Amino acid sequence: QYVKNITKKRHAELPKQAAVLGAGIMGGGISYQSALKGIPVVMKDINQKSLELGMNEALSLLQKRQEKGRMSAVDMAKTLASIQPTLNYASVSDADVVVEAVVENPKVKATVLAETEALLTDHAVLASNTSTIPISLLAKSLKRPENFCGMHFFNPVHRMPLVEIIKGEKTSEETINRIVSYASKMGKTPIIVNDCPGFFVNRVLFPYFAGFSLLLRDGADFLAVDKVMEKVFGWPMGPAYLLDVVGIDTANHAQAVMAQGFPDRMGTIERDAIALLYEQQRYGQKNNHGFYNYT
Ligand code: NAD
The missing domain is CATH 3.40.50.720 (NAD(P)-binding Rossmann-like Domain)
Structure with missing residues (x-):
């Protein structure tokens, strides 16, 4: 249990x-x-x-x-x-x-x-x-x-x-x-x-973010993914917007812990969208730039 x-x-x-x-x-x-x-x-x-x-x-x-x-x-x-x-x-x-x-x-x-x-x-x-x-x-x-x-x-x-x-x-x-x-x-x-990496909720959420990153690698547009998740699937926000709310820096650190804890579930991409945004210091809503711009 x-x-x-x-x-x-x-x-x-x-x-x-x-x-x-x-x-x-x-x-x-x-x-x-x-x-x-x-x-x-x-x-x-x-x-x-x-x-x-x-x-x-x-x-x-x-x-x-x-x-x-x-x-x-x-x-x-x-x-x-x-x-x-x-x-x-x-x-x-x-x-x-x-x-x-x-x-x-x-x-x-x-x-x-x-x-x-x-x-x-x-x-x-x-x-x-x-x-x-x-x-x-x-x-x-x-x-x-x-x-x-x-x-x-x-x-x-x-x-x-x-x-x-x-x-x-x-x-x-x-x-x-x-x-x-x-x-x-x-x-x-x-x-x-x-106790384990990600506990309960983030064991669900981070493989979802990893799936989203793989979709982007395969050529999907993050705006289209967010739109489908919000308007058609009915979630309050899509993955790109949610990552901006969480903070790209926080997500990047958390993703590293999850990748180490559950390598088989987190995909294999190095330098995915989260890592690239982090390198560019686009930390999401906290500094007004992430997937989206907030200025
Ligand atoms: P944040 O970047 O908004 O805030 C971190 C704060 O910690 C900053 O104000 C920084 O100045 C301060 N800080 C750094 N070193 C410190 C120290 N030695 N002593 C005192 N303060 C120090 O980050 P956040 O989003 O608030 O995340 C904080 C924690 O909460 C992380 O462990 C994160 O994983 C967790 N968390 C974040 C979310 C989210 O959605 N952002 C959700 C749940 C849990």
């Missing part, structure tokens, strides 16, 4: 203070969602501009709620104030739950996770929002792997209900229960999945 149904109740203590590492597309979204549901959050990045973008995104989502009459001005201000942007690592030390959402690079993540663990109390739990990197691999850099698991949100965080909770070889049941409780408090639908 690959995906476990959460039939038994998994109540555990909720975090009093959360921290999110990385204020990009995902870290910004996770911080917003945590604050919205009443769990204050320290949002840490190494880049001031990312922090500003993360805060601006939170402000714009909160303003929309207020305009629709779903939130008072006072609550909007309180929620925004409960996100504390910072460049300072030490600020995460009071958190009892930390979600790591930095770049999809195993070495960078391992360093960030180990440095963070050293700041936390023994009781704190640490989770990674990695899309594809096995949790048991990342856990090797940690002294308390039992307090660590995957917490994989989907983009855009405020709209997508699913959160994959990934149990590594050494993850304790208590850690899973606490992260399930946190995800539920955030208004999400957690599912518990076993």
Whole structure:
């Protein structure tokens, strides 16, 4: 059984203070969602501009709620104030739950996770929002792997209900229960999945992207593929547009992990469309150029 149904109740203590590492597309979204549901959050990045973008995104989502009459001005201000942007690592030390959402690079993540663990109390739990990197691999850099698991949100965080909770070889049941409780408090639908490259959803999604890349190699036009998937097949977006939303850089890193984990399922093309766009620094919507131009 690959995906476990959460039939038994998994109540555990909720975090009093959360921290999110990385204020990009995902870290910004996770911080917003945590604050919205009443769990204050320290949002840490190494880049001031990312922090500003993360805060601006939170402000714009909160303003929309207020305009629709779903939130008072006072609550909007309180929620925004409960996100504390910072460049300072030490600020995460009071958190009892930390979600790591930095770049999809195993070495960078391992360093960030180990440095963070050293700041936390023994009781704190640490989770990674990695899309594809096995949790048991990342856990090797940690002294308390039992307090660590995957917490994989989907983009855009405020709209997508699913959160994959990934149990590594050494993850304790208590850690899973606490992260399930946190995800539920955030208004999400957690599912518990076993550990492997890509977990559950990206084992489905990345072979689909690989199939799309092979179609392009065979001469298909990405605009035509997107049009068919959207207008005729009925999906909300086609693969090229979805890759731009995900981020070509993130997809390129994730694809490398998937190709290593499942070489037989990922096709054999070197320098496919994702790799070529990455080389050209066309990272998708985050820098206004990917398959499509957004300026
Ligand atoms: P992003 O490029 O938008 O943001 C990454 C952020 O991490 C940047 O702001 C960067 O400055 C920051 N960062 C880099 N090194 C750091 C460090 N040492 N400490 C603190 N911050 C650091 O990327 P993203 O799309 O938000 O992806 C982040 C993670 O979430 C990746 O692991 C990715 O695979 C995963 N993820 C992405 C998506 C998606 O659709 N984009 C969906 C699910 C999961």
